[in-house]
Amino acid sequence: MPLTPLDIHNKEFTRGFRGYDEDEVNEFLDQVIKDYEAVLREKKDLFEQVTTLEEKLGHFQDMEETLNKSILIAQETAEEVRRNAQKEAQLIVKEAEKNADRIINDALSKSRKVMMDMEELKKQASVYKMRFKMLIEAQLEMLQTEDWKEMTATVDDEEEETSYTE
Template structure:
């Protein structure tokens, strides 16, 4: 067990002839007591400070661990959001491609239908023109007929 300042203070040395000067020894022991008490106080202060620093280190270690876990969770969440965004973007692109294909197919279908209708209208216009020409030619032939000239010579009684 270590010495205490009280142990040093209470220590008695045996006396002999031609021994050490008692006052000098007592002064030296008093100085040792003061220094020893100062060292004990300093040691206790350092132990207290060390205890506080250990608590702070433990606190910061816990914070570091928590932050590390938080960063990992945030990274995982960011990765998940990124993956979901990619999937959603792919779905949007696929939907847009489907809509584009549908619109193109509808446009082609309408274009073909209009082309067919146009061809039909051209045929009908050609048939109408041919019939109209035949009708006009028949009417012209009727006008050239001699029966009309006989009508011109008829006199109407007054």
């Protein structure tokens, strides 16, 4: 057990025949007591300081651990957000490609239909032209026949008769 200032103060030395000067020893002991008390106070203060600093260190270590966990969570969250964004981007691209394919197929289909309709109209126009030509030729032929000449002569005669009777 370490000495206390009181132990030093109460220490009694045995006296010898030619011992030390008692006043000098007492002065020295008083000085040792003062220094020892100062050292003990300083030790107590330093112990309190160490305790306070250890508490603060513990608090800062807790904060560091919390920050590290927060950083890890933030990194994981960022990675998850990045993965989700990539998946969403891929889905958007696939959807856009599907829409583009659908639009292209629709356009090609409409183009084919327009081409078929156009070919059909050309055929119909050709048939109409041919029929119309045949009709005109038939009409011309009919106008050039003898029956037509006779019929026109008969109609002319009847018109003359009708004009006289009136």
